[in-house]
Amino acid sequence: MENLSELVNSNPETYISISDSVVNIFLATLVALLLKFVYEKCELASKSEKSLSNNFVNLTLITVFIISVVKSSLALSLGLVGALSIVRFRTAIKEPTELIYLFFCIAIGLGFGANLPLFTISVTFLILFIIVISHRLKIGKLKQSRNIFIEIELEDSENALSTLMKEIGKYTDYAIMVRHDFIENRNMISLESRFANINDIDYFKSSKWFRSNVKSFSFFESKGII
Numbered sequence: 001m002e003n004l005s006e007l008v009n010s011n012p013e014t015y016i017s018i019s020d021s022v023v024n025i026f027l028a029t030l031v032a033l034l035l036k037f038v039y040e041k042c043e044l045a046s047k048s049e050k051s052l053s054n055n056f057v058n059l060t061l062i063t064v065f066i067i068s069v070v071k072s073s074l075a076l077s078l079g080l081v082g083a084l085s086i087v088r089f090r091t092a093i094k095e096p097t098e099l100i101y102l103f104f105c106i107a108i109g110l111g112f113g114a115n116l117p118l119f120t121i122s123v124t125f126l127i128l129f130i131i132v133i134s135h136r137l138k139i140g141k142l143k144q145s146r147n148i149f150i151e152i153e154l155e156d157s158e159n160a161l162s163t164l165m166k167e168i169g170k171y172t173d174y175a176i177m178v179r180h181d182f183i184e185n186r187n188m189i190s191l192e193s194r195f196a197n198i199n200d201i202d203y204f205k206s207s208k209w210f211r212s213n214v215k216s217f218s219f220f221e222s223k224g225i226i
Contacts, residue, residue, distance in 0.1 A: 063109020
């Protein structure tokens with residue numbers, strides 16, 4: 001009972017080091033800024049959505065302050081639980097990713113507030129590394145074009161079809177003719193193709209042969225059509 005009473009009535013000032021607190025706050029600020037940078041580079045769909053990331057530093061530092069005060073006092077910890085139980089947050093979280101980053105800020109604040117800077121920095125850098133690698137892999141997949149359905153109207157010339165297949169083969173993994181129509185002097189060819197990279201579509205369209213022989217064209221996703 002004496003130990004419990006001592007724990008409940010303990011004075012937080014006895015356990016708070018000003019020098020450690022200043023160092024932890026400084027490091028927490030740097031880490032929160034790094035998290036903000038990663039979020040804006042890897043997660044933002046538009047620059048107008050920066051309002052969430054602008055609060056990362058504030059949220060992290062407030063968490064550091066709260067944990068630094070209550071970590072040494074059971075009474076203050078229970079008081080914090082009671083205070084949080086009556087707080088109501090009315091701002092809706094649009095995406096689960098936003099909630100993840102908010103929890104990340106709180107976790108960083110908890111780590112520095114508990115005076116575990118080395119552990120907090122190490123884990124944070126590891127998680128950020130995984131986030132960046134995952135983002136790069138996702139971007140790499142987006143750059144890969146799916147099957148593309150192409151409709152091209154060619155100039156009516158000798159060996160136009162064979163020349164088309166030869167030229168498009170320079171820019172695609174494969175190209176298969178699925179339809180050829182010649183209606184009212186319109187030489188229409190439909191192809192199913194796969195470009196290794198989305199930029200290859202632009203290279204094909206800007207080629208000298210394309211500009212000289214193609215009268216009109218249409219490129220679109222062939223999934224669900226063929």
